[in-house]
Amino acid sequence: MSVLPLDAADDVTTEPGPPARRRVPDVLRRPGGLLAAGWLIFIVVASLTAPWWRPYGVAEQDLANRLALPSAEHWLGTDPLGRDLLSRIFTAGTEPLLSSAVTVLVAFGIGLPLALIAAERGPRVERVISRVTEVFLALPSTILLLAVIGVIGVRIFIIMAVLGVLISAAVYRVMLGVAQSVRTRLYVDAARVNGLGSLRVNVVHVLPSMATVIAVQAAQLYGIGLLIVAGLAFLGFGPAEPDPSWGFMIQDASSYVFNAPWLMVPTGLVLALTVIAANELADAIAGKAAGETAPVRRRRSPARTAPAEIPPADPAAVLEVRDLTIAVDDGPDLVTGVSFALRPGRVLGLVGESGCGKTMTARSLLGLLPDGVSVRGGAIHWRGQDLVGRTEKELSAVRGREIAMISQEPMVALDPMFSVAYQLTQPIRRFRGVGRGEARRIAAELLRNVGIVDAERVLKSYPHQLSGGMAQRVCIALALTGEPELLIADEPTTALDVTVQAEILTLLRALVRDTGLSVVIVSHDLGVVADICDDVAVMYAGTVVESGTAAAVLDGPRHPYTQALLAANPHVPDGVAVPARLASIPGTVPPPGSWPTGCRFASRCQFAQDQCRAPFPAEPAHGIGSVLCVRADELAGAHLSWDADPVGAAPTPATTPTAGASR
């Protein structure tokens, strides 16, 4: 159901929209939506005003010009009795256009309130209403309509209202799902806690979020209504001659289809266009809600700066990333000048807050950047070969077999439709070329290696039967199927409970110790980094600000940003009292595209001076690492470090909402 996509927990603000009111609805910015809306407005206005502008009366006969083709007198030609088609088509339009609207209004007038009530009152009420609507859905509506006509005669508005009642059951079904999902949003709960009455909660908070689905469904239903009115008139259940109706005119034309084929065209076209316009409008509304944008042209060959063949700085490194730049195609840089090296059997942590580019960096190692984002410069040396600029085919030989990945959400990474055994044996057979029985034996062994005791039971399970920790173990086993040498773990424990996180970290550490696996772990949690990483690269606004061994960086941070992150952490050492106030960093991370020259942290840094606002190079630090701060030595010499906020100080966050692109 079309729930607007939420900007995931990303601390970068979205672009400021138009202040309070919208000027042009987005639907009309799409050509299809604009044309459809234009046609519908035209046909409605033209039909309703037809009595005042039509060139001829509906019964006015021009016997000299029967079955005429379009001419100056009769723009759309005439029918077998010499009556003007233009006048008749638009006069006939009023009835189907209005009566279909009646169907829509009745269907939504009944279905929507029922759905809102059912969603609000919970399962018991919902069950009663749903059973009643199921009875309606089971009624044969065509037969019922014909029966109604038999009783009350051809009173089209009443008939279409009856149709609306019948369709309201289907409307209820769709709306119930939407209403239930909107009601799970926290702002609905917040309004209820505030004591907002049931009606106002629905009108102010629930209905506006359902508006898109309502509009889509209504537009589609309107198109169906038009076809049903025309169909009834075609069967003879329409206005009596000489009053025109689209259905009867089409029926009339069908008997002249061989000797006067034109007769079918104008009426058929108007009906078809109107129905298509209703559906196109529905599509345009739905497309807008799904956040469709103009497709981004993907540059196949990323413009790279000279791929200079420099020998690796660290001969022992299995992975060496040098001066990596990742950018949105035709857009801002997301990551610039990132360099790090990883020796076999070591664990490197990429750490930073959301929006700092750590996930992009990790994904680029596997060539798994999102559409419209590519590596613009630098090199990724993996065992002597550069992975940048490789084709998908060349990369797929590396993926899984040499470099594997586990992600943050184990439940999303597993396919809910297939058993664990199937999901494990498929890649095992592909990577290792073994038979089914052997693959299953290996799968069970892999599960035991990741600490699953009852491997046979887990093999038979489906993902929904596993706990979060168990699912992450299965994902790790899945990553190990190709016997990779490098594992990229993107926030592997963020979605897990803290006791489960400790278990998974223990498992990863054991794998590194026993198999010599190298790991790049992406995390926002410095505690996780302290627990598992040998080396760490601290990232801020798309670049590495400090790197070195985890012990050196975390115990003796030299960059003010690293210091601030550590001071903001509420986990104080054992035996130390909790501070009255934590250190914090004012403001927010500047979004890509609006990074300042010089130090990107300068605008939020306690120690920033003029010299920080001009470009400067990173300096070697912590033995193997570096620090990107022009005042690092000076601050260390003066024993300055990031201070906690004073108690009761006026809050000092960003005072203006940050502008800029969301990614």
Place this chain on the structure above:
Amino acid sequence: MTALADPTHEVHPGEQAPALRVRDLVVRYGTGRRARSTPPAVDGVSFDIAPGETLGLVGESGSGKSTIGKAVLGLQRPTAGTVEVAGQDVTAMSLKQRSRQVADLRVVFQDPYSSLNPARTIGQTLVEPLRLMGVTGAEALARARSGLESVGLPAEAVDRRPAQFSGGQRQRIAIARALVCDPKVVVLDEPVSALDLSTQAQVLNLLADLRDQRGLSFLFIAHDLGVVRFLSQRTVVLYRGQVMETGPAEQVAQRPRHPYTLALTAAAPVPRPAEQAARRAAREAAGFGTAGAASPSATGCPFVPRCPFSTDVCVDQRPPLRLLDGSLTACHHAERVPQP
């Protein structure tokens, strides 16, 4: 569990009523036979919060901590037990009645992205509860503007929509919405767990300042003992809907008396590699069982399948809360839990 007066909280009998009192709360989800056969989400939880006090409710997923928050707010009907706000029993009241009679209870939710209606301006969101209290338009807007300023946002933000703010800024707006009606008690349901570390610190400092300035009582629900320890005076540790331990926050974090609290504190990683290595070694030596390995017995302690200290008595008898070193602990073997 019997309605047991909590000896660890600061209010003395005869003084004013606690800001929030929860007694023997039980919440079962669902209806019919299936609901009766599954263990309740919340199983006999009692606590008091004194005026101006912050109580941390800590536990992992499935511990029932968010359900307790919902029951206190009236978003979830309790199966049994009572909820009193400032001495007034609100358990059976509808949300509308509650807001009319006790405008003292508000909430800040975890997810700053879904807790603000994207279609409404910040001003509309903030004014809404005030108008319900009968505050007139101009007065309500003025209070909304000063409310935004008190959480460190510009008053002009009233004309903007949520999409224009970052996660941390949205959480400040959610706090402003909770505080704009001058409540006595605020339920904070994981208010910082969706935020980055530096933003988290800003919001925690802000909450501490607002509490101290206005004498607010917080029911602070979180999964992170470190965060709870920073903001709370007392902590309640929950596991599978039951209270495992409750006592002064500092004591619960530093000298846990219940094996589960010990597991929780030992598993929280600290950003100091040497100390973390020692903690890890201690945790691995303690020998806690794997989470979700087996289901506990219905009659005994829920932590038995993971507990290195458990004996037969733990399987058969659910341990009552008992006073030990100033904390209440629901463990038969609390004396055997190693102390640092």
